[in-house]
Amino acid sequence: MEPDPAKAKTISPERRTGGEGGTPFLSLEDLRPSPRARKRLMDRLMPRRHGYLLFDPSRCTGCGTCEMVCGKRNVSLVAPASASLKVLRNEESGKNFALYCQHCRKPLCLEACPTRAIARGEDGIVRIEKLFCVECGICTMACPEAAPLRDPRTKGIHKCDLCEGDPLCARHCPEEALTYTRGKAFRWIKGLRWTVQAASFLLLVFILIGTFCFFKAGVVSLSCPTGTLQNIASTKTIVLTGIFSALALILLTVLAGRLFCGWICPFGFLLDLAGKVIPRKIAPPRWMANRLNKYGVLAGAVGGSFALGYQAFCTVCPIGTLCRSYGVQGFFRGAELAVVPALAALEVTERRSWCRYFCPVGALLALVASLGLIKIVIGAKKCKKFSCIQCAEVCPVGIIDGNILREGVSPKIPMTECISCFRCIDRCPYGAAKIRFRWQRGVPGEEKP
Amino acid sequence: MSPYKCYYSHNVGLADLTEKTFRILPLSRESVREHLGGATLNTHLFRQYEEKDPLILGTGPLTGSFAPASCLLVATFKPAGDSKPVHVPLTLRTGPEMKFCRLDFLVLYGRSSSPALLKIRSGDGNFADGAAVHGKNLTEAHRFLIQAGEYRSSLLAGRAGGLGVARAAAQVGLSGSWDKAGLALWMGQRNLEGILFQGTDGLFFGEDHETLSLELGKRIRLKEGKSEGFRTLLKKTGWDDPGREVFRGTGQKVMACYHCLFPCMTWLSFSNRHFVSGREKTQREVLWLTDPAGFMALKEKRPADILPLFRACREFGLDPRSVAPALDEGNPYSDTLVRLENLLLENHRESPPVQEEVSHPFLSGMPSPAFPGMEEKRAALAEKKMAAAMVLGICPLFLLLAPSVDVSDYLKFLPGEKGAADFYREKVENLSERLIRENLAS
Numbered sequence: 001m002e003p004d005p006a007k008a009k010t011i012s013p014e015r016r017t018g019g020e021g022g023t024p025f026l027s028l029e030d031l032r033p034s035p036r037a038r039k040r041l042m043d044r045l046m047p048r049r050h051g052y053l054l055f056d057p058s059r060c061t062g063c064g065t066c067e068m069v070c071g072k073r074n075v076s077l078v079a080p081a082s083a084s085l086k087v088l089r090n091e092e093s094g095k096n097f098a099l100y101c102q103h104c105r106k107p108l109c110l111e112a113c114p115t116r117a118i119a120r121g122e123d124g125i126v127r128i129e130k131l132f133c134v135e136c137g138i139c140t141m142a143c144p145e146a147a148p149l150r151d152p153r154t155k156g157i158h159k160c161d162l163c164e165g166d167p168l169c170a171r172h173c174p175e176e177a178l179t180y181t182r183g184k185a186f187r188w189i190k191g192l193r194w195t196v197q198a199a200s201f202l203l204l205v206f207i208l209i210g211t212f213c214f215f216k217a218g219v220v221s222l223s224c225p226t227g228t229l230q231n232i233a234s235t236k237t238i239v240l241t242g243i244f245s246a247l248a249l250i251l252l253t254v255l256a257g258r259l260f261c262g263w264i265c266p267f268g269f270l271l272d273l274a275g276k277v278i279p280r281k282i283a284p285p286r287w288m289a290n291r292l293n294k295y296g297v298l299a300g301a302v303g304g305s306f307a308l309g310y311q312a313f314c315t316v317c318p319i320g321t322l323c324r325s326y327g328v329q330g331f332f333r334g335a336e337l338a339v340v341p342a343l344a345a346l347e348v349t350e351r352r353s354w355c356r357y358f359c360p361v362g363a364l365l366a367l368v369a370s371l372g373l374i375k376i377v378i379g380a381k382k383c384k385k386f387s388c389i390q391c392a393e394v395c396p397v398g399i400i401d402g403n404i405l406r407e408g409v410s411p412k413i414p415m416t417e418c419i420s421c422f423r424c425i426d427r428c429p430y431g432a433a434k435i436r437f438r439w440q441r442g443v444p445g446e447e448k449p
Numbered sequence: 450m451s452p453y454k455c456y457y458s459h460n461v462g463l464a465d466l467t468e469k470t471f472r473i474l475p476l477s478r479e480s481v482r483e484h485l486g487g488a489t490l491n492t493h494l495f496r497q498y499e500e501k502d503p504l505i506l507g508t509g510p511l512t513g514s515f516a517p518a519s520c521l522l523v524a525t526f527k528p529a530g531d532s533k534p535v536h537v538p539l540t541l542r543t544g545p546e547m548k549f550c551r552l553d554f555l556v557l558y559g560r561s562s563s564p565a566l567l568k569i570r571s572g573d574g575n576f577a578d579g580a581a582v583h584g585k586n587l588t589e590a591h592r593f594l595i596q597a598g599e600y601r602s603s604l605l606a607g608r609a610g611g612l613g614v615a616r617a618a619a620q621v622g623l624s625g626s627w628d629k630a631g632l633a634l635w636m637g638q639r640n641l642e643g644i645l646f647q648g649t650d651g652l653f654f655g656e657d658h659e660t661l662s663l664e665l666g667k668r669i670r671l672k673e674g675k676s677e678g679f680r681t682l683l684k685k686t687g688w689d690d691p692g693r694e695v696f697r698g699t700g701q702k703v704m705a706c707y708h709c710l711f712p713c714m715t716w717l718s719f720s721n722r723h724f725v726s727g728r729e730k731t732q733r734e735v736l737w738l739t740d741p742a743g744f745m746a747l748k749e750k751r752p753a754d755i756l757p758l759f760r761a762c763r764e765f766g767l768d769p770r771s772v773a774p775a776l777d778e779g780n781p782y783s784d785t786l787v788r789l790e791n792l793l794l795e796n797h798r799e800s801p802p803v804q805e806e807v808s809h810p811f812l813s814g815m816p817s818p819a820f821p822g823m824e825e826k827r828a829a830l831a832e833k834k835m836a837a838a839m840v841l842g843i844c845p846l847f848l849l850l851a852p853s854v855d856v857s858d859y860l861k862f863l864p865g866e867k868g869a870a871d872f873y874r875e876k877v878e879n880l881s882e883r884l885i886r887e888n889l890a891s
Contacts, residue, residue, distance in 0.1 A: 094700075
C-alpha cells in the first residue's frame, strides 16, 4: 500500500508534538540540524583545509596553458603576463619551472605587508585583499619563491588563491604536470605507530613482565644488547648465547634503522605521551644538548660495569625499570621507579630529550644503524621547503633542520639519530619524504643527469 | 556583423630598417573582413609594400587564443631570385608574443647600415645594436640575449644568416624553425640580426573558449593518444623510424609550442664522448628536434654522428637538409665539422636543392601531406586543412598530426552570432583555396 502524499501533508503540528498535553515526540526532522548548524558542526569536526598544487617538471612541456587560464581569471583577458603563476622555460637545459604561491604556514609576505592586505584564511589559503593593497610590491621581495607577481600591464599584484579550491591551471594542464591534491600524506602511519607502541607497552610492561632485559622461551632467547654488553664487561666472560640473544634487536636495526626506539620502546612511548601534555618552555642547557652525550653514557655504563663487577646502568635503566615495575614486587621498588618520571620531566626542554642525548640503548643502536640498509630522503624537487617545514616540526628527535629548509636546501637525515618513527613520511603533504635503500643514489623527484 | 573587434588589436607595426624608425598604423577592418588574417592578409600587406621588398610577419585571428596550437606567426617575403612571395610558418611562442605586444602584423623593409636587433614590447618597437650577436653561434647568442634583458621569444637570423649564406635557416629560440626558403638570408642581407618579442598585454577572445579547448583536448587524448614528440612527428608524416640506435643514451623530453595539445618537439641531450676529445669529452650537448626533413637528410648521409652534426647545423644557423648533400659520407667527424664551418665562409649564393617529395609544396619546411602511403584524396584534404590553419593562425603541423581535429572545430572559436559559422566556413574555404592556388601557381 502506497502512502498518500495528501495525507502526509495534513499532519498537524499538534500531532507531531503528541497533541496538546501529550508527550512530545521527536521526529527525524527535529534531530537533523539546520543547514547552518550542520555547516558549523562540520567545520568544527572537519576543518576545511586547502589542498596542494603540485608541479612535476618532468611532465611540463612549457605550453603555457596554465598561464593563459590564470591570466584570464585575473584580468578576463588571455594575458599570460597577468597570471598569478609563471612558467620559467629554460630552452637550454630543457627544464621548466613553475613559480606559484605555496601558501606557506608562516608566510613572510603576510608579515612584510605594510597595509596588512595579505591574510591567511581559515582554510589556510593566503590571499591579497585588493581593497587594502597599495601595490607597493614589498610582498614580491619578501617571498622567497617570488610568488606574488606584478602585472606588467596594470602594475597590480597577483597571487595564487588556488581558485578557491579548484585551480584552473591544474584542470587545464594537458600533460597533468600541475595537479591539485588534497595532500599525499599517508596519515595512517600515525595510527599504526600509536597502536604498535601501545601494544608493545602492554606486552612488555604488563604481560611479559621484566622480560625486556632477558627473555627465554625454549631455545629462543632475546636480550637487551646494552645489557649484554654490560654483562660481558662485568663478568669479563663472553657468553655466545648472550650475544646471539642480543642479535635480534641488532638485526632489526640493520634492516629498518632504530625502529625499536620509535615503535617498540615502552619508555619511548611514555615519553611520547608525556610530550603531549608537558609544555616545552625551557631551552636545554648547552652541556645537555649534545648528541654525543649518549655515547659517553654508553661508555660509562660499560666501564662502570667492568669496574664494579655488576651491570651498573641496568639498575637505573628507565626501560628496564619500567618493564619490571608491574606487580607487587615491582611496584614496591619505589626509589628505582622514580627514575621514570624524573627522566620524563626532561621533556620540558625538548621532545624525547632522553633519547636524543642520554639513552645508552639508543647509542648502541645508533652505532649499528650507521650500517643500516635504509635511509630517509627528502626529495629535492617535490619538497616545498620553506613554505611547509612540517617534517621538521613533527620530528621528535629534531634531526630535520628547519633552518636548512628555510634556505631552500633539502636536508640530509642522519640515520644514526633517526628513530624510524616515519612521522616525516606520514605528514609530508607532497610525498617528498621517502624511504630508500642505502645504496640508492639521489633523492626522489630529482631528474637523472 | 562585426566579428573582428576583439581578436586583433588592429595595429600594424612598420619598421624601417634604413632609418631605424618604428611606427604603428591602424589595421583596417575591411582588410580583416576580406582576408581574415595569417598568410592571406600577409599577402595583401605584401602587395601594398611590394616595391620596398618587405618582410611581413603576421598573426591569424586565433593566434594566442584558447584554440589548441594557436602559436602561428607567418613570415611572408620574396626570397632572393624568386618572383613570388613565400610563407614561412614560425611556431613556439612567436605569434602569441607579438599579438600580446599589441601588434597583429609587422612590416619590415629597408636595410640597416650595421647589425641591428628589433625589440618589440607593449605596442612599441626599438632598434638596438646587434653587433654582439653578429657572427655568434646560436647558444652563445641566446645566452647573451637572455643576460642582456628579458624577452619571451626570439627570431634570429643566426650565424649563417648574418653572413649571408644561402643555406641559412632562421632560428626561433633554440628550437630552430621551418625556414627553408631563405628567411634568414633576407634578414642577414638587411643586417637584421633578430627580432625579440615580449608580450605584456592581453586580448579578449571569447567567454566559452576554455570549455571548447577542454572538450577538444579530451577528444585529442582519446583519439590521438599521447604524443612522443619528434618520433610521433616522424611516424605520422611518413618517415621511417630512425631506430633506437640513434637515440640510445640520450635524455629526452617532449616540448610544446603555445597551448599545443599534441606536441611534436623533443628536447634532447646527448653525450659528446664519442665525437670529441679533450675537455669537451665530458660535456653533454643539447638539441631541439623539430625538423624531420633536415634530420632525415643528415641521417641518410651521416647516421653515426647525426646528433652532433644536427646540433652543429643549428649552432651555425645552417639548414641541415641543404647542407647534407655537401657532406662526405666517409670523412671523420672532425673533418665534417670543418667542412660545415667552411660552408659558412664559402658564402654560397646558389639556391639549396629542394627535395620536393618530402617538403610541403608551398609552406616552407613543413612536411608534405602527400607522403608515400597517403591517399591522394586524404592528402588534398590535409593540404586544405594546413592552408586554413595558415589563415586562422594555427600551427599547420598540428592539424596534420591530429586528423581528429577539423577546421570546423576551430570555427567555433571565431566570434559572431547566429549564422556566423556558415559565413566563416565559406570564407575560410575560399581563402585557403586561394592560398593554395596562388602558391602552387608559383
